[in-house]
Structures are given as C-alpha cells and as structure tokens.
Amino acid sequence: MTVCAKLFSPLKIGKHILNNRIIFGPHRTNFAVQNLPSKQHVNYYERRAKGGVGLTIIEGGCIHPSDYPYERAIFAYRKAVTDGYGQIAEAVHKHGCLAVAQLNHSGGQADSSLSRRETWAPSAVPEISSGEVPKIMEREDIKEVIEGFVNAAWRLKNSGLDGIEINAGQFSLLRQFLSPLTNYRSDDYGGSLENRVRFCREVLQEVRRATGSDFLIGLRLCGDEYAPWGGLNPEDCRDIARHLCKGGLVDWFTVETGSIYSLHMTSASMRHPEDYAAQPACLIAEAVDIPVCATGSIVSVKLAEKLLNEGVQLAEMTRALIADPDLPARAKEDETNIRPCILCNQDCYVNSVMNPVLSCAVNPFAGEELKETYTVSPAGFKKVLVAGAGPAGLEAAITAARRGHRVVLYERDSEPGGRLKLAARIPGCGKFQSIIDYLYRCVREIGIEIHLGSNADDSVIAAESPDAVVVATGSRPSPVPFAVGAGITFIRPEELLAGNRKVGSRVMIIDLEGAWQAPGVALSLAGEVEKISIITPEMFVSPELAKNGEFLYWYQQAFQKNIEFIPQTEVIRVSGSCLEAVDRFSREKRMFNQIDTIVPVIPAYPDQSLYLRLLKTGIQVWVAGDCVAPRNLGAAIREGRNIGLTI
Incomplete structure (x- = not known):
C-alpha cells in the first residue's frame, strides 16, 4: 500500500x-x-x-x-x-x-x-x-x-x-x-x-x-x-x-x-x-x-x-x-x-x-x-493455449483471461519476457524489466496456469486439446549476409546479453539493424574489453534511434566509453582475425585486423514453425509479436491484446 x-x-x-x-x-x-x-x-x-x-x-x-x-x-x-x-x-x-x-x-x-x-x-x-x-x-x-x-x-x-x-x-x-x-x-x-x-x-x-x-x-x-x-x-x-x-x-x-x-x-x-x-x-x-x-x-x-x-x-x-x-x-x-x-x-x-x-x-x-472493453465473445468460453511468454503472449493471455476464457501459458525459457528481458540488461534499459514484471504479475494474479521451461510442442498441444492457440514464439537469428571463413569467434547479441561473455579483447560489432542493439551491446561490454568498434553501411551508427529522441544519448555514451564508429562501410567477409570491407560509395577496400570476436547485429527472422504446423491441423490459431514480424514492444503488446479481445 x-x-x-x-x-x-x-x-x-x-x-x-x-x-x-x-x-x-x-x-x-x-x-x-x-x-x-x-x-x-x-x-x-x-x-x-x-x-x-x-x-x-x-x-x-x-x-x-x-x-x-x-x-x-x-x-x-x-x-x-x-x-x-x-x-x-x-x-x-x-x-x-x-x-x-x-x-x-x-x-x-x-x-x-x-x-x-x-x-x-x-x-x-x-x-x-x-x-x-x-x-x-x-x-x-x-x-x-x-x-x-x-x-x-x-x-x-x-x-x-x-x-x-x-x-x-x-x-x-x-x-x-x-x-x-x-x-x-x-x-x-x-x-x-x-x-x-x-x-x-x-x-x-x-x-x-x-x-x-x-x-x-x-x-x-x-x-x-x-x-x-x-x-x-x-x-x-x-x-x-x-x-x-x-x-x-x-x-x-x-x-x-x-x-x-x-x-x-x-x-x-x-x-x-x-x-x-x-x-x-x-x-x-x-x-x-x-x-x-x-x-x-x-x-x-x-x-x-x-x-x-x-x-x-x-x-x-x-x-x-x-x-x-x-x-x-x-x-x-x-x-x-x-x-x-x-x-x-x-x-x-x-x-x-x-x-x-x-x-x-x-x-x-x-x-x-x-475500444477499451473486455466483453466475452458470442462463441462463449474457450480453452486458450498461449505459446510464448514474451510481451505479446503475456498480453494475449491476460486479455483473454479477463474476458472469461480459460488460459494456459507455456514458455520454453525458465523465465518470462522473451527478447525484452535481454534488452533490459543493457545499461540504462532496466525499465523494460518493469513491464515484464507487471504483465507476469497480472498473469499470476488472474490465476492463469503457467508452465515455464516447457515448450509448447505438438505433444503438449495434443494433450491440452485447446479450442484456440496463440502462437507468440518470437523470432530467431537470421543468417549473416556476408562470407564467413574459419578461425573467427561469432557471438550473437542475444548470447551476450544472456550472459555469454566469452569474448576476446578486440570486438567488432557489425550493425545491420540500425537501432538499439548495436550500441546497447557495445555499452554492455564497455570496460570488459580493450577495444569495441561498430561498423555499419549506414551514414550513421543506429540512425533509427533518432525516432524516439535517443540518438544523442547513445552517441554521448559511446564517446565516453571510447567506442569506435565506422559508418558507410559494407562488410564483405570475415576470416581468421580479419574483416574485409568496402567503402559504401567509393568501393575502396578496407581491412580490419586483429579482431578477436565478431558480433553480428542483424534483423531477426520470425519463428513461425509452430504456427505453420498448426495451420494444417484445423485448430483455431492466432499469431502475435515477433513471430508475425520482428518489431518493437508496442507492436507485440498491441497484437497480443487485439487477439485476446477477438478470441
């Protein structure tokens, strides 16, 4: 109180x-x-x-x-x-x-x-x-x-x-x-x-x-x-x-x-x-x-x-x-x-x-x-299985339960939050965790049945026999769009933020996303390694940050942490401890040597495997969040709520 x-x-x-x-x-x-x-x-x-x-x-x-x-x-x-x-x-x-x-x-x-x-x-x-x-x-x-x-x-x-x-x-x-x-x-x-x-x-x-x-x-x-x-x-x-x-x-x-x-x-x-x-x-x-x-x-x-x-x-x-x-x-x-x-x-x-x-x-x-209403659909109460406890899945579960449906929630990880819980580990981004905590608290208070560390695979769905399934399984890493040789350590941003800090002293972050991940990962590593560089084909590192007023903040932080920016440069291949690139405009070749670790920041790919399998079964299936298309938090929660209001 x-x-x-x-x-x-x-x-x-x-x-x-x-x-x-x-x-x-x-x-x-x-x-x-x-x-x-x-x-x-x-x-x-x-x-x-x-x-x-x-x-x-x-x-x-x-x-x-x-x-x-x-x-x-x-x-x-x-x-x-x-x-x-x-x-x-x-x-x-x-x-x-x-x-x-x-x-x-x-x-x-x-x-x-x-x-x-x-x-x-x-x-x-x-x-x-x-x-x-x-x-x-x-x-x-x-x-x-x-x-x-x-x-x-x-x-x-x-x-x-x-x-x-x-x-x-x-x-x-x-x-x-x-x-x-x-x-x-x-x-x-x-x-x-x-x-x-x-x-x-x-x-x-x-x-x-x-x-x-x-x-x-x-x-x-x-x-x-x-x-x-x-x-x-x-x-x-x-x-x-x-x-x-x-x-x-x-x-x-x-x-x-x-x-x-x-x-x-x-x-x-x-x-x-x-x-x-x-x-x-x-x-x-x-x-x-x-x-x-x-x-x-x-x-x-x-x-x-x-x-x-x-x-x-x-x-x-x-x-x-x-x-x-x-x-x-x-x-x-x-x-x-x-x-x-x-x-x-x-x-x-x-x-x-x-x-x-x-x-x-x-x-x-x-x-x-x-639109702020929770009326129950004419079809009556249903058993709804939600696969995935990221923001989209949590919001879908809460909204459907508030409308009177019986909801069961499955999450393959041991804790809820999806990619957002990793973003919350970036210095200065801790408030992302507060919305995860709030949504998960609502799930528990409503009395939704929760299964953490349990994947909603075909056998689970068959055993639960739901009337509808909400697939909120998120995204998976995309393949890298450049040649990769032997002898180089690759670590995905998700791995770093999840706790894999086995990086060398010289880290090169390849930013093909243009948003928060590249500078976020760089700041999370600052002080742990000797040199951090961010290379991007864009005119500036992370130009998308200007949309919500964070561009200057990230640049100020990067300057204070001695993070190097290499803009307007396209990566061609990485091999051994070398990265080969070209200037985006002049096409002049550039070589970067003595690199210990490459961190590729690439737009994620929707994980739709469960959704596509369920489409063939005839069960009522909905899809929300990053497994529709990897976007931001607002899109995930909006889709989760819209589905919860529609079932």
Whole structure:
C-alpha cells in the first residue's frame, strides 16, 4: 500500500480548486481533424479525467497563421475551434477535473514546408535540424502575435475551458525571446533580462486584461537549456519567473527543460533519471509565491510525492497517464496495480515527418479509448493455449483471461519476457524489466496456469486439446549476409546479453539493424574489453534511434566509453582475425585486423514453425509479436491484446 497524502490533497490555483496535484500535461497527439479538436481528443482527455487526474492541459494550439509546426496541429486562431474545445471541457468537467488548453507559437523551431511562408523568430538563428533561417520579427509582427494570444484565449474562455497555459518552454517563440541562445536583438526586446522578458510579459498582461481574474493563466517555462556556453541556466530561469509572477499575471508555473540543442531533454527517455528535470522547478518554487509544477520523466507516484514534499506544488505525469489512465485511482489503493510507463518514447513520441497518431507501447488503448472493453465473445468460453511468454503472449493471455476464457501459458525459457528481458540488461534499459514484471504479475494474479521451461510442442498441444492457440514464439537469428571463413569467434547479441561473455579483447560489432542493439551491446561490454568498434553501411551508427529522441544519448555514451564508429562501410567477409570491407560509395577496400570476436547485429527472422504446423491441423490459431514480424514492444503488446479481445 502507498500513501501519497500530499499528492492527493486539494490545491487552490487562481480562483479554482484542484482535487489533487497530478497534471496531465500538453503533448502532441496528431488527433486533430482539419486542424481542429476532434472526437478522438474528447475520448482521450475524458478517459484520463475519469481516472482521477486533477488538471488536464490540452495540447498546444497555434495562435497565429505564421505558425504551422506540424500537419495535424490545432489552429487555435480559427473561430471553429470553439466547439471542439467546448466538447473536451464538458467531458472532462463531468469527472471533477479542470480543463485548460495550451497556446503557443513555435517561432523559429517550426519550418516552412507546410505554411509555405517564412518562420518568425527574434533573431536569424538557423533551426537546428533543418538549417532554415527565420525572419527577424518586426514590431508589427510582435503586435500580431500578442493579439493572436489574446484572441485565442478569449475564444477558449468562451468555449467553457477553465483557463490556458501559455508556452514559453520547448518549441516556443516566447522562450526564443527569453534566451540569449536565440535572441541577439539590440532593441528593447533584446539584451538585458528585463528586455528579453518584455514580449512574454506583454502577452501575459494583454491576455489577463482580456480574460479577467477568474480565468486561469499558466506559464510553461524552461528551467535549463543545457547550453552552458550561453543558454538559460536554472538561476536565470528563477529570475525570469520572479519577474513574470508580479501583478497577478500568472496563476502557476510549469517548469520543463531543453533548448534547440537539447530537444531530447524535454521528455527524456528511460536512460535518464526520472527526476532529471526537477531541480530547476524546486529552485523556482522557492523563489515565487504561486504554485510550481515539476515535469520531465515523473512516472512514479512515490517520486511525485517526494517532489511535493521538497517544495513544488504540482507534478506533471503525462506519459504515466498515457500508459495508465487510472493511475490516480490505483495509486490511492496499491501502486503495484498501475501499468507502468517505461519511458521508452516509442509510440507516444510522435514528432516525426510521418505524423503518426499517438499511442503507447504498453497501453494500446491510448488514442483508441472507445475500444477499451473486455466483453466475452458470442462463441462463449474457450480453452486458450498461449505459446510464448514474451510481451505479446503475456498480453494475449491476460486479455483473454479477463474476458472469461480459460488460459494456459507455456514458455520454453525458465523465465518470462522473451527478447525484452535481454534488452533490459543493457545499461540504462532496466525499465523494460518493469513491464515484464507487471504483465507476469497480472498473469499470476488472474490465476492463469503457467508452465515455464516447457515448450509448447505438438505433444503438449495434443494433450491440452485447446479450442484456440496463440502462437507468440518470437523470432530467431537470421543468417549473416556476408562470407564467413574459419578461425573467427561469432557471438550473437542475444548470447551476450544472456550472459555469454566469452569474448576476446578486440570486438567488432557489425550493425545491420540500425537501432538499439548495436550500441546497447557495445555499452554492455564497455570496460570488459580493450577495444569495441561498430561498423555499419549506414551514414550513421543506429540512425533509427533518432525516432524516439535517443540518438544523442547513445552517441554521448559511446564517446565516453571510447567506442569506435565506422559508418558507410559494407562488410564483405570475415576470416581468421580479419574483416574485409568496402567503402559504401567509393568501393575502396578496407581491412580490419586483429579482431578477436565478431558480433553480428542483424534483423531477426520470425519463428513461425509452430504456427505453420498448426495451420494444417484445423485448430483455431492466432499469431502475435515477433513471430508475425520482428518489431518493437508496442507492436507485440498491441497484437497480443487485439487477439485476446477477438478470441
């Protein structure tokens, strides 16, 4: 049992009372339809309100036509948004939750590919990823943006929302004015702290004047830009907060971190401590007399309670609430029942050009709340055998059992988890184990019959005589796509992570996957061997890591551990202690000698042998996870749940 007295105590914020201190913060969803709030938004936010969250902050809405940061952004400057915001407010209020919406202008952190016009910023500082140079804003532009905030705020007040949050944090024009990294102006909007905060203060003044004192106004600030050569540090941000909280302009501050050079530090992954962003919030909380909300990677109610006892008044637990909308209600009883957010940034990190719709690797109902049901099929109760206790098999077993089916689970290894339990052994990846532990605990609590260390072969299936079989047998290693001679030690990544550390002093990792395995294996070996190299035909080692904001982390770690990267190089053959390769473009031959161990990282191959045999028997058979096609955790859990709901 967990007692979080402070977390579940009420808090006065402005002229409103929050039922508790848990915030569901603003984040991109890609749910908008024709750039307006949609029914999917309504269902999504209502589900978290129903689960007991105290305050919901709707994702950022653009306040001016000069800002079109991504295809499915909400255009809060359109009159037509009022109806959608109103529906969200009504749905959230039914459950005693306050509802506000974030308003924003992305400034120079947008790009012109969608708007087909220049981006706006305080100075001509190129956007980091695209290199696009923004227009230096003129006074008339500043005036237009202020009017945009005012008009949008008035529109949202009339829609029935309780307030707004103005973004001066990541992806924000206002932060770009506040920061010496991006503000080089010499007029009265640049230079001194007083000048750099002028734009933000004018926005707050005009919005407060237009909406009145009963309408909540929050301000999201950056607490640390992680740019010690010239960016905002926590002390700077404390001084900014002191300046802006005067005169009742702001009802609360939300403090996040990150800048144009550190996007990955705004919603950091599991590789960083949960409280990595808390210190700036605590510093600001000591300096102001209005509530302050801590952000970052807070997914534990124990950590949230600890931070509240250390000085902040609110805790933003956004990703945790995506993973489990019922977190507040469950935390009051027993936090072990909370489906854990593992901070993997797989399906909730949707900041890519593909515009994927938000979901969650551990909770496939996120974004599809209307499907959240466990009705028993018309066919009645069945005996279901699940082969494989990786995430797909565990989720299928749990879902089918909750629908009333009798489930028996077989796993050939002595412990559950499949490939995921190996990933959890990589330094910094331990949170993968928490979702395995949670799913396996659910399996035991439901009373599912479990057979570990027992393969579901043909004789077992015949003896069990199930009505349906779910095949979740995972994957197997693929053959290497290059010539292999004698005299070289080959060790698969799975073997290394499982405990086979019989490697030589010089290890060459051949990365043909481009994701987490190559750097993960390298980091797990760092300190044990003399030299580790990663060779890949790609332009960069592990380019897929950029999708969930982990590219910089892995590179920083590799640099600190002296791991060598050899990109743009194709392996032709290995033999003895030598590896022969060619430059991907020039085709110039390269030889690497004195190699003791080769670790081939190659996309896995689906293990469908059992599935193909069962197809011939006429038994009802389903297949899920890596044995469909080796992918990520989100795909495995989603397929397991869909099958469990369908049988």
